[in-house]
Amino acid sequence: QKEVEQDPGPLSVPEGAIVSLNCTYSNSAFQYFMWYRQYSRKGPELLMYTYSSGNKEDGRFTAQVDKSSKYISLFIRDSQPSDSATYLCARWGSSASKIIFGSGTRLSIRP
Amino acid sequence: GAVVSQHPSRVICKSGTSVKIECRSLDFQATTMFWYRQFPKQSLMLMATSNEGSKATYEQGVEKDKFLINHASLTLSTLTVTSAHPEDSSFYICSPALADAQDTQYFGPGTRLTVL
Numbered sequence: 001q002k003e004v005e006q007d008p009g010p011l012s013v014p015e016g017a018i019v020s021l022n023c024t025y026s027n028s029a030f031q032y033f034m035w036y037r038q039y040s041r042k043g044p045e046l047l048m049y050t051y052s053s054g055n056k057e058d059g060r061f062t063a064q065v066d067k068s069s070k071y072i073s074l075f076i077r078d079s080q081p082s083d084s085a086t087y088l089c090a091r092w093g094s095s096a097s098k099i100i101f102g103s104g105t106r107l108s109i110r111p
Numbered sequence: 112g113a114v115v116s117q118h119p120s121r122v123i124c125k126s127g128t129s130v131k132i133e134c135r136s137l138d139f140q141a142t143t144m145f146w147y148r149q150f151p152k153q154s155l156m157l158m159a160t161s162n163e164g165s166k167a168t169y170e171q172g173v174e175k176d177k178f179l180i181n182h183a184s185l186t187l188s189t190l191t192v193t194s195a196h197p198e199d200s201s202f203y204i205c206s207p208a209l210a211d212a213q214d215t216q217y218f219g220p221g222t223r224l225t226v227l
Contacts, residue, residue: 006154008152036218041202041221041223042220042221043115043117043204043206043218043219043220043221044155044204044218045218046216046217088154088155098145098157098160099145099157099216100157101154101155101156102154103153103154104153104154106152
């Protein structure tokens with residue numbers, strides 16, 4: 001079983017729709033959870049990171065963590081064509097410095 | 112976010128040659144450098160971790176004699192792919208970081224290596 005599981009997509013939604021991206025993880029020792037956005041042929045950029053269960057908002061983006069079910073989500077409101085990218089969830093544990101990434105979900109926002 | 116540069120951004124080489132990729136953190140001193148590899152439509156896979164002035168720690172399955180990492184300073188690290196083969200063709204991404212700080216790990220723009 002992979003440490004972080006993510007549906008690779010692709011996911012295509014119309015502009016303005018709410019997007020829901022999800023990941024599950026297997027190791028309860030994970031403490032930090034991150035979402036990265038990666039445009040084609042570019043390095044990933046950190047969108048959000050969360051530590052505790054619950055929601056964290058930043059503009060149109062909301063990250064949600066449910067540690068009881070080992071489920072993490074990213075919601076994008078009022079989606080724009082510029083949001084079209086691959087979104088990677090990741091975990092980072094306090095006992096190790098390395099980040100473990102999910103496989104990434106390719107998202108396309110149709111104008 | 113921090114500025115990270117990689118050079119070259121793209122390289123095509125013949126099988127058997129060696130390729131050096133440079134990674135520079137331009138506005139902060141990276142105590143730790145991570146090197147990742149990403150195959151098409153796949154996620155980033157950590158290859159190795161290095162701390163400035165120390166030998167790199169390689170992930171399982173990554174040949175340390177094939178992927179030479181040098182982290183001689185806090186702003187520069189290099190990855191050398193020795194005797195490259197077509198299966199080494201991939202997108203290589205560096206990630207300088209301040210130790211154990213998940214919000215200060217930044218990623219370079221990547222280097223696309225194609226081995227013919």
